[in-house]
Amino acid sequence: xxxxxxxxxxxxxxxxxxxxxxxxxxxxxxxxxxxxxxxxxxxxxxxxxxxxxxxxxxxxxxxxxxxxxxxxxxxxxxxxxxxxxxxxxxxxxxxxxxxxxxxxxxxxxxxxxxxxxxxxxxxxxxxxxxxxxxxxxxxxxxxxxxxxxxxxxxxxxxxxxxxxxxxxxxxxxxxxxxxxxxxxxxxxxxxxxxxxxxxxxxxxxxxxxxxxxxxxxxxxxxxxxxxxxxxxxxxxxxxxxxxxxxxxxxxxxxxxxxxxxxxxxxxxxxxxxxxxxxxxxxxxxxxxxxxxxxxxxxxxxxxxxxxxxxxxxxxxxxxxxxxxxxxxxxxxxxxxxxxxxxxxxxxxxxxxxxxxxxxxxxxxxxxxxxxxxxxxxxxxxxxxxxxxxxxxxxxxxxxxxxxxxxxxxxxxxxxxxxxxxxxxxxxxxxxxxxxxxxxxxxxxxxxxxxxxxxxxxxx
Amino acid sequence: xxxxxxxxxxxxxxxxxxxxxxxxxxxxxxxxxxxxxxxxxxxxxxxxxxxxxxxxxxxxxxxxxxxxxxxxxxxxxxxxxxxxxxxxxxxxxxxxxxxxxxxxxxxxxxxxxxxxxxxxxxxxxxxxxxxxxxxxxxxxxxxxxxxxxxx
Ligand SMILES: Nc1ncnc2c1ncn2[C@@H]1O[C@H](COP(=O)(O)OP(=O)(O)OP(=O)(O)O)[C@@H](O)[C@H]1O
Ligand SMILES: [Mg+2]
Numbered sequence: 106x107x108x109x110x111x112x113x114x115x116x117x118x119x120x121x122x123x124x125x126x127x128x129x130x131x132x133x134x135x136x137x138x139x140x141x142x143x144x145x146x147x148x149x150x151x152x153x154x155x156x157x158x159x160x161x162x163x164x165x166x167x168x169x170x171x172x173x174x175x176x177x178x179x180x181x182x183x184x185x186x187x188x189x190x191x192x193x194x195x196x197x198x199x200x201x202x203x204x205x206x207x208x209x210x211x212x213x214x215x216x217x218x219x220x221x222x223x224x225x226x227x228x229x230x231x232x233x234x235x236x237x238x239x240x241x242x243x244x245x246x247x248x249x250x251x252x253x254x255x256x257x258x259x260x261x262x263x264x265x266x267x268x269x270x271x272x273x274x275x276x277x278x279x280x281x282x283x284x285x286x287x288x289x290x291x292x293x294x295x296x297x298x299x300x301x302x303x304x305x306x307x308x309x310x311x312x313x314x315x316x317x318x319x320x321x322x323x324x325x326x327x328x329x330x331x332x333x334x335x336x337x338x339x340x341x342x343x344x345x346x347x348x349x350x351x352x353x354x355x356x357x358x359x360x361x362x363x364x365x366x367x368x369x370x371x372x373x374x375x376x377x378x379x380x381x382x383x384x385x386x387x388x389x390x391x392x393x394x395x396x397x398x399x400x401x402x403x404x405x406x407x408x409x410x411x412x413x414x415x416x417x418x419x420x421x422x423x424x425x426x427x428x429x430x431x432x433x434x435x436x437x438x439x440x441x442x443x444x445x446x447x448x449x450x451x452x453x454x455x456x457x458x459x460x461x462x463x464x465x466x467x468x469x470x471x472x473x474x475x476x477x478x479x480x481x482x483x484x485x486x487x488x489x490x491x492x493x494x495x496x497x498x499x500x501x502x503x504x505x506x507x508x509x510x511x512x513x514x515x516x517x518x519x520x521x522x523x524x525x526x527x528x529x530x531x532x533x534x535x536x537x538x539x540x541x542x543x544x545x546x547x548x549x550x551x552x553x554x555x556x557x558x559x560x561x562x563x564x
Numbered sequence: 565x566x567x568x569x570x571x572x573x574x575x576x577x578x579x580x581x582x583x584x585x586x587x588x589x590x591x592x593x594x595x596x597x598x599x600x601x602x603x604x605x606x607x608x609x610x611x612x613x614x615x616x617x618x619x620x621x622x623x624x625x626x627x628x629x630x631x632x633x634x635x636x637x638x639x640x641x642x643x644x645x646x647x648x649x650x651x652x653x654x655x656x657x658x659x660x661x662x663x664x665x666x667x668x669x670x671x672x673x674x675x676x677x678x679x680x681x682x683x684x685x686x687x688x689x690x691x692x693x694x695x696x697x698x699x700x701x702x703x704x705x706x707x708x709x710x711x712x713x714x715x
Contacts, residue, residue: 142629282567289637289663289672291679292694310692311567311680483694516665516696523669534673537629540569540601 126245126536127203130280130529131195133183133301134325134489137529138202141247141536145522146529148206153181153379154198163194165201170379173347175370179379187251187302187320188258196265204240239271245545246272247536249280249528252306252318259563260556267551274545276536277563279313281306283531284487287523288516294468294480296461296500298490300325303440303461305468309476312564317471321459323440325490328393329385331436334447339432344423345380347372352424363423384422392417392429395437395495398502402438403445437493441503462503478511486517487527568677571602572685579605580641580686584657587643591617594639594682596674598627603682606638614703617642621662622698626671635667637675639682644691644711658691658711659683665696 126141132152139146155164155177164170170179182198184190204210246266250259259277266272285293285308295306303324307317336343342361352363371377396402396411408431416428439446441462443455457463469477481504486497497517504513518524535541546562554561582588588608595606606624609617617640624636639661646654659682663675683692691711693700700706 278567286567286673286676287669289665289667289676289696290694291661291676310683311677479694483696518669530669531673534629534670535568535677538568538570538600538674540571542569544567544569 124244126247126274127207127241128247128249128529128532128536129199129203130249130526130532131189131199132299133181133187134299136198136202137526138199138207139529139533140207140244141533143533144530145526146533148202150198150202150205151379152183152198153179154194155179155376158373163197165198166205170376173366173368173372173376173380175368175372177376178373179375183301185301185322186253187304188254189261192261192265196269199265200240200270208241208244210240239269241266241270241272244272245274245276245536246270247276247278247532249278249283249532251302251320252279252281252304252313252315253320256557256560259559263546263551263559264556267548267556272548274547275551276541276545277559278528278532278535279306280528281318282308282311282313283535284527285485286311287527287531287534288485288487288518290483290485290516292476292479293483293485293516294465295485295487296465296491298324298461298486298488298493298496300490303464303488303490305461305464307468307472307476307480309472309480314472317468319464319468321455321461321464323455323459323461324488325386325389327439327455328389328437328490328493329382330452331439331447332385332388332393333381334449334452335432335436337449338447341427342421342423342425343381343384344421344425345377345384346422347380349423352422355424355426357418358427359425361421361423361425365423388419389490389493392419392433393436393493394433395440395493395499396434397495397498399506400502401442401445402434403442437496441499461500462507465504466507481508481511482514484513484515485527486515487524489525491517491524492521568674568681570596570600570674570678570681572681573597573602573604575605576603576682577685579608580657583608583641583643584688589643591640591642593620593624594641595624595626595636596678598631600674603639603678618701618703621695621701624662626667626675628668628670634671635664637661637663637667637671639675639679641686641689644708646708646712654712656690656711657688658693659686659689660691660693660695660707662695662701664698 128141130137135149136152137146138148150166155170158176158178182191182195189195263275266275281295284295291311292309297304302320304320307314348365350364350366355362411434412431416430418428420426443457443460446455448454497515501515546558579592591609593606594603597604621638624638625633626636627633641657644656644658661679663672693710695701
């Protein structure tokens with residue numbers, strides 16, 4: 106790609122057509138990055154990373170953390186509250202998501218690449234060296250953030266981009282607002298069902314209503330844990346792929362007849378857990394179902410009706426297989442009804458306030474009464490956990506039950522890519538618009554005003 | 565400023581003033597210019613028939629980022645009239661944004677992300693209607709109750 110030198114180019118040049126902006130949408134399960142103007146993020150990497158327990162080296166990317174190793178601990182830089190916790194690693198992981206697939210790493214500075222080792226090689230100016238070594242000096246960067254990101258975290262984002270990466274221009278967008286826009290709505294109630302967090306974001310006239318933003322842990326990981334609890338109750342052996350070297354077909358419910366891989370030292374529990382999570386996602390995709398309502402699964406004869414639906418088979422990587430009937434509904438019911446959540450020593454009972462219907466109610470209570478019918482008419486559903494079959498129907502039924510009079514209307518892109526990557530796509534389009542160049546915070550402005558400029562410019 | 569950074573051309577404000585003060589038009593359609601820089605006047609109309617206006621919205625076309633024409637979006641100011649039982653006529657100019665669900669994501673994003681710019685440039689709008697499906701363009705069933713709330 107022909108790019109002008111960003112350090113000398115005026116703002117209009119590097120934000121124009123010549124250099125594409127980069128768009129980075131970090132989530133708990135995956136980190137999405139790509140060039141603005143493209144239809145989908147080119148770089149989607151796991152947010153989990155590996156740390157070597159012998160020398161603390163970090164490993165990023167699918168391939169690096171995929172194979173079982175005795176000393177590779179798997180971690181995630183986000184906190185359970187949906188805010189970055191380990192900033193150092195998050196910054197490195199994000200940089201990797203961009204440089205590994207998009208921009209390529211910067212060539213090592215001539216002074217440092219070992220070819221010019223000369224005791225008198227002090228001729229290079231230090232300043233110049235710093236400039237050259239920053240990895241992302243060519244493209245403006247648009248990032249997304251959760252609606253509850255504290256001011257300190259927002260400032261940290263721009264600091265990392267400007268100081269560590271040397272980006273020439275930066276902008277930070279609320280992921281809820283970007284998802285609303287990508288659905289064609291300046292006003293919407295955005296329900297994002299992710300991995301770590303489900304959030305509800307009221308957006309009015311293109312502005313996020315901060316007071317109204319709600320979040321809860323009843324998201325994809327919660328459903329995974331409900332499935333684990335159900336497996337435990339039913340003695341279902343959850344066996345990840347890496348443990349199996351070969352399998353033979355067995356009857357439903359019969360013990361598996363597989364050869365298992367032998368490890369001198371088994372990989373750490375954190376590795377196994379991440380690999381189990383993959384099997385659980387397969388289980389979600391092929392077996393799990395939300396009770397579609399009306400009413401809760403426990404109401405009246407609803408369980409009987411659910412039971413009468415054809416059960417779904419599932420086969421573990423080691424060949425063990427079984428069909429799942431009512432249980433395939435039960436593992437999602439807690440998203441809507443806290444009393445239905447499966448409980449054991451690893452699964453604490455959720456509160457009513459954490460359920461998705463209660464969060465929507467709480468969000469609406471924080472917006473102007475006049476706006477409520479309008480938002481209920483423009484509910485935008487996003488996040489990969491919203492692909493749970495029956496999710497939208499159930500959400501619709503719950504909303505009809507709570508708000509009988511205004512018309513409820515859910516909009517969820519049928520297009521998988523658009524639903525999964527709504528915020529990234531929103532950012533991709535925004536960052537590619539010629540008109541957007543005046544929105545960027547330039548390096549110069551950052552230097553003049555400091556990190557707090559995000560508070561003023563990225564509302 | 566709206567988040568897209570798209571500006572509002574002066575002709576939009578002029579046309580709006582003419583609709584308000586001189587009743588020069590019944591409606592004005594606005595679109596984002598082909599170069600993507602600003603919101604411009606697409607068309608003005610004097611027809612009283614709501615269906616004429618509605619039809620124009622439904623058949624509108626917009627270009628995607630590659631310049632390919634497809635399902636379109638528009639903003640509109642419509643001069644809403646209502647005659648009460650006592651024969652008192654009320655007139656209110658209202659904003660209507662038409663961003664249909666079946667438009668492409670580029671069109672949806674640019675129109676949703678630029679609406680605020682137009683709204684802020686046109687003072688005195690009595691309503692702000694967000695329409696995304698043809699049923700939202702039914703006058704009696706959907707639009708009128710939103711404009712004349714207390715009637
Ligand atoms: N087809 C599917 N059906 C049900 N669940 C799915 C499906 N595909 C992925 N998931 C689940 O969706 C979650 C990932 O969703 P998403 O990519 O929206 O999260 P994220 O943005 O990385 O996380 P967060 O929003 O919490 O930061 C995982 O829990 C995964 O198991
Ligand atoms: Mg997410």
